[in-house]
Amino acid sequence: MKSIKNIARAALVTGTVVAALTVVGLEFHGGGGLTVDKAALEKTSAQQLAQDIAHLPTVKCDxxxxxxxxxxxxxxxxxxxxxxxxxxxxxxxVxxxxxxxxxKEDDHPSSVPGGSN
Known part of the structure; x- marks a missing residue:
């Protein structure tokens, strides 16, 4: 069975936590406060999960x-x-x-993007 552990290049901190990731240089946007935008979250996650940095996995965030x-x-x-x-x-x-x-990996894999919701 495939798991995030199998595709991650980082050492696991525990059985299911892949890594601590830091996104720097973010800005406050209007009244909404500080936010890691969707694209930055996906890119940072993909870079950390990649077995080969030249071939990033596809990551989709809500x-x-x-x-x-x-x-x-x-x-x-x-x-x-x-x-x-x-x-x-x-x-x-922060x-x-x-x-x-x-x-952290969730419990159930999905066969379609967005299918784990």
Whole structure:
């Protein structure tokens, strides 16, 4: 069975947490506060999950990630053969305009993008 563990190049912190990722240089947008936009969340996640940085996996997130500790966003990474592995990105720290988040594999893979919702 495929899992995020099998496609991640990073060492696992625990059985299901892949890595702590930091996105830097974010800005406050209007009254909405600090946010990791969807594209930055997907790109940062894909880079961390890649076995080969020249061949990034396809990552799809439901939206951006609010820059406050405890905020979450649902995402999926393509594992090939039509299998999508759902995971959750959770903010663990915010320092200035730097947001650090962990990604953790969810329980059930999906056969279509967006199918784990």
């Amino acid at each position: 939206g951006g990630l609010k820059g406050e500790v405890g905020a979450t966003q649902k995402c999926e990474v393509g594992a090939g053969d039509g299998v999508w592995l759902p995971y959750t990105a959770t903010v663990t720290a 320092e200035g305009s730097n947001v650090t988040f962990h990604i």
